Amino acid sequence: MISFVMGVEDLADTRFALSPLAETVCSLRVLREPGLSALHLPWRRAVIGGLGALDTELLLSLVARRHTLPDFLTPRPATHFASFADELAVVRRTPPALVRRDLRDTHAPDPLPAPLRAAADGTDAEVVALREAVCDLLDGYWSAAVEPWWPRIRLVLEADMTHRARQLATGGARLLFADLHPDVRWRDGVLEMRGMIGDGFRTRAAGRGLLLVPLVFAHKPAPPVTEHVAPVLAYPSRGVATLWAEAPPAAPPGALAELIGAVRARLLAQLAEPLATVELARRFRVTPSAVSQHLRVLFATGLVTRARHGRQVLYRRTPLADQLLGGAAVPDA
Template sequence: MISFVLGVEDLADTRFGISPIHETVLSFRVLREPGLYALHLPWRRSVLGRLDALDTELLTALVGPDRALPDFLTPRPTRFAATFEEELTTVRRTPPGIVRRDVLAAYPRGRLPDVLREIAADDDAPALALRDAVCAALQRYWDVAIKPTWPQMRLVLEADMTYRARQLALGGARLLFADMHPNLRWHDGVLHIDKMIGRHRVLVSGRGLLLLPSVFAHKPAPPVSPEQPPLLAYPCRGVATLWAPTPTADGAALTSLLGAPRTRLLGLLDEPLPTVEIARRLTVTPSAVSQHLRVLHATGLVSRTRDGRHVLYRRSPLGDQLVAPASQSVFAAEVG
């Protein structure tokens, strides 16, 4: 069991984040043990034939026998939603001693695979070579396996955070963690994480707890090392919808359901846009757009998130299922 002891200030500083490199690294487990990740089998089938065989061998070797991963591959994000390239830069700067420590920690009973065996030597050169090789493979893997579907994955992650924020507002930390996962238990200011290979108690001590919803996490995943800053990746809601095939929509039926203005607006939101930009593109007033957005958001067809002074709207996974190439012609209608 791993436990996080959170004081009042730690709870006040508990926050959410999105980490593309966490998702990338956690997906290695799906490649290595597909039987445990039935929901992700469509994704796995779609990427396997496009991956470099040597990269796959190296990256999946980093998954230990207990499915632990070296902590240096998943650095704590420095901001809410860092880019993959920013996070990979952090990994590239990892000192060789940390690389060696974290790889060996993922294999607590030894027996390293051949591709990692040289890391055990008390020498910086093999650790540096491994770090650089892993980073190069990570970049190629991201480009092929994760980047093409990252926008859809991010929407699922953001939807989970919206739900969790509501849970926190309604019932505090107890309700926030209540249905996150059966292995999580909140009691007397301590968050207990059961069925971990580690056995330690971490005093958060003013550092705050960072929560990362994850598409590929099958259970709560704190850092293996107690020396790492407090962080918890956890399985997010809605993963089952992510790889489901999108049904073909009937454009006329969609217009009958939503009306021409909202149908065109929904088709426009395949990227995050503020109200003023939507109004500009549709040549209507912001107030007209706001009325339609309120309805679309209330019905779960669009998601929204704040970015500085602006609220950005984007089509939700549910909205994506309604909008298909066959229905694009209806978006030429005027919004009124």
């Protein structure tokens, strides 16, 4: 079990961030083991043939047999919306000694894979060359496999953060962490992550706060591999089941579609959690302007609410719409 001991100041400094680099690095697990997450198989089929001349053997050697990844490849995001380029620049500045330590800790108790072993056991110059080769590969892999999908991935992540912020506002830290994942538990000022691989550790946040990073490619909570890293917890985002959906959602059963129209009924069924117009347009395979017309009607009739989140306006159905949908008829996204 891994535990973060948190004081009042650490709770006050608990916040969220997006990390396109962490998303990219974690997707290597699915690339290596398709059976790890059946939800991402459509993505894997779409990208596997476009990796071209990338050295996938070196990339996939970063993923340990137990599915852990080197901490230095997922640095703690410095801002709420860090860019991939900025995060990769941080990785390129990682000292050779830290690269060695993280590679060994990641793969322990197994030996390092052949593509990593010679450099990691060599001179600092060889470790730096390996670090640069990995960064160059990740840059190309991001462009080919993740960046084209990033706009829709980001929408799912932002919807998740909006949900978590509401949990924090209505039920405090206890409700936030209770809703995060079954393996995460908040008890007596300690955030515990059960079911972790290895011996685990217990570390004090000690005024550094806690950073929560939602990821669509995380299959379980992913704290750092070692206790030397400031408290950060990557966790599986909500809404992943809709991410690679190929067909528009069906209208909910009942008379609601006859009352307000099938398209608006389907829209309401999707709005159990806040979503932006462009994400709804993607799911329904129509233009954002077409969705906006329906949302204006639903807003004017009190069936949806809207709130600005950064540059986007997020829509969510109201309690009146919940009653019209009948609750149980609405699938959980």
